[in-house]
Amino acid sequence: GCIMTHLLAGHLRKEPPAEKASMRWHHTRNGTEQMPWRLSVFFCGMHIRDKEFMHLFETPLPHPTVHVFGKEDEFYDYGRDGFGYKPQEEYYVDPVILTHEEGHQFPTKQPRAKQIYDRVAAEIW
Numbered sequence: 001g002c003i004m005t006h007l008l009a010g011h012l013r014k015e016p017p018a019e020k021a022s023m024r025w026h027h028t029r030n031g032t033e034q035m036p037w038r039l040s041v042f043f044c045g046m047h048i049r050d051k052e053f054m055h056l057f058e059t060p061l062p063h064p065t066v067h068v069f070g071k072e073d074e075f076y077d078y079g080r081d082g083f084g085y086k087p088q089e090e091y092y093v094d095p096v097i098l099t100h101e102e103g104h105q106f107p108t109k110q111p112r113a114k115q116i117y118d119r120v121a122a123e124i125w
Helices: 002-014 051-057 076-084 112-124
Strands: 040-043 065-070 096-100
Touching: 002 040, 002 051, 040 112, 065 076, 065 112, 096 112
Parallel strands: 040 065, 065 096
Antiparallel strands: none
């Protein structure tokens, strides 16, 4: 899920327009930085692990993102090291980064869960 979203955003910013691309995608496939959606929200997201695609984020993408991480997630430390490159939130300009004290899951413990969902909703709307 999240890795594919990073790759899609990276490819849309770098690829030349496809000859038969629909008009809906044409503006993004023409090298622009604007994605055809307003915001990406990642829960327990992960960085790109294939070095072949890391060049897509040599410079941060100015696309709004929210990243929610559980500090008890078994993949938390692995996700923070960026696989020798950089963590996923550094792929984007001014990411919103939220953490909770739970594992690889949507947060449920109050009051932090409500704070996180309120902030995510505020970013969406």
